[in-house]
Amino acid sequence: MVVTTVHSPGATVANPFSVVPRLDEDLARVEQRLLEATATDNPAMTAMARHLLLAGGKRIRPSCCLAAASLGAPVGEGSGASAATIDAAAAIELVHLGSLYHDDVIDHAATRRGVPSVNARWDEATAIVSGDFVLAQASVLSTTAGAGITALLASTIGRLCDGQLLELESQFDTGRTAERYRASALGKTAALLETSCRVGALCGGAEPDVIDVVAAFGRSYGIAFQLLDDVIDLTATVEEAGKPTSHDMAQGVYTLAVIAALGSADGDRLRSLLRPGAGAAERDEALAIVRRGPWIDDVIGEAAAHAGAAADALDHLPPRPGLVGFRAAADQLVRSVDGIRRS
Numbered sequence: 347m348v349v350t351t352v353h354s355p356g357a358t359v360a361n362p363f364s365v366v367p368r369l370d371e372d373l374a375r376v377e378q379r380l381l382e383a384t385a386t387d388n389p390a391m392t393a394m395a396r397h398l399l400l401a402g403g404k405r406i407r408p409s410c411c412l413a414a415a416s417l418g419a420p421v422g423e424g425s426g427a428s429a430a431t432i433d434a435a436a437a438i439e440l441v442h443l444g445s446l447y448h449d450d451v452i453d454h455a456a457t458r459r460g461v462p463s464v465n466a467r468w469d470e471a472t473a474i475v476s477g478d479f480v481l482a483q484a485s486v487l488s489t490t491a492g493a494g495i496t497a498l499l500a501s502t503i504g505r506l507c508d509g510q511l512l513e514l515e516s517q518f519d520t521g522r523t524a525e526r527y528r529a530s531a532l533g534k535t536a537a538l539l540e541t542s543c544r545v546g547a548l549c550g551g552a553e554p555d556v557i558d559v560v561a562a563f564g565r566s567y568g569i570a571f572q573l574l575d576d577v578i579d580l581t582a583t584v585e586e587a588g589k590p591t592s593h594d595m596a597q598g599v600y601t602l603a604v605i606a607a608l609g610s611a612d613g614d615r616l617r618s619l620l621r622p623g624a625g626a627a628e629r630d631e632a633l634a635i636v637r638r639g640p641w642i643d644d645v646i647g648e649a650a651a652h653a654g655a656a657a658d659a660l661d662h663l664p665p666r667p668g669l670v671g672f673r674a675a676a677d678q679l680v681r682s683v684d685g686i687r688r689s
């Protein structure tokens with residue numbers, strides 16, 4: 347099997363929202379607030395809190411927020427996002443960052459955003475505490491946008507935890523169902539993208555139906571994003587993905603293609619190979635079984651359907667400046683789906 351193009355939804359692709367007028371200026375204001383929010387009297391804490399922030403990242407979630415903020419009543423030409431929107435967008439990136447700190451502890455990940463993870467650079471306790479600090483700063487910053495936005499972000503953190511817990515409960519469970527997989531993806535990945543869009547639209551004063559439509563975009567986009575991330579983990583080489591691959595299966599995280607393969611005629615053999623502590627040869631054979639069948643193509647098809655649903659939602663949004671960003675984001679996903687070709 348050959349992967350001709352890898353558009354990792356997580357690593358190699360530029361921010362599609364950069365086509366939105368003024369987005370770069372607004373993102374620069376978000377960056378400034380992120381630095382301010384992570385400045386402390388303790389140089390060690392500041393370094394830990396800024397470690398992944400300074401390492402990069404595409405800033406998709408704050409971009410969703412900024413683009414969605416333009417969906418309300420038109421504001422004067424040349425004026426940027428409100429201070430409340432900027433702080434909300436920065437708070438959203440901090441929630442994402444805090445989740446990455448904790449995720450890397452759970453996964454024992456060595457790298458993130460091309461640099462050593464916080465747990466690798468310092469240690470796990472440090473990563474947990476500095477991740478908590480980053481989340482606390484997200485709450486503080488979001489209050490500029492009002493208590494309703496702070497509450498929405500807090501409940502979204504809860505959804506991330508629910509999604510992650512569902513995944514942990516299914517670790518090394520060869521009976522994991524597709525429904526439980528989808529519920530986990532909805533919580534751990536789609537929830538924050540949905541909320542990023544909703545928060546922006548709320549900050550911009552959009553109509554309730556517009557808020558719901560852009561939130562639905564974020565949800566579909568998020569599910570497609572996670573499905574593609576999982577496919578890349580199963581199909582790409584280390585060089586193509588820019589990170590260790592086949593990591594999920596080794597960690598006992600059985601994603602949709604593996605779940606489908608387990609339900610097939612190859613299921614018994616696959617189940618016997620997927621035992622905790624399996625050696626490299628067993629893992630290679632398990633991966634070969636999953637790659638051989640139709641299941642990865644089926645997941646790519648499901649991702650395409652979600653990317654299509656995201657694109658369709660955009661037909662119901664008003665023609666405001668942010669719309670081109672959402673279109674570009676949906677197009678990028680559709681191209682990612684097309685780019686992952688199996689032979």
Ligand code: GRG
Pocket residue numbers: 355356357402403404405406441442444445446448449452459481503506507510534535571572575
């Ligand atoms: C306490 C907030 C909190 C969460 C605890 C650990 C956890 C529960 C949830 C895991 C959430 C998680 C990390 C999901 C993966 C989402 C994902 C696909 C991240 C990659 O996003 P990109 O590609 O990354 O946008 P960059 O680096 O560009 O920002």
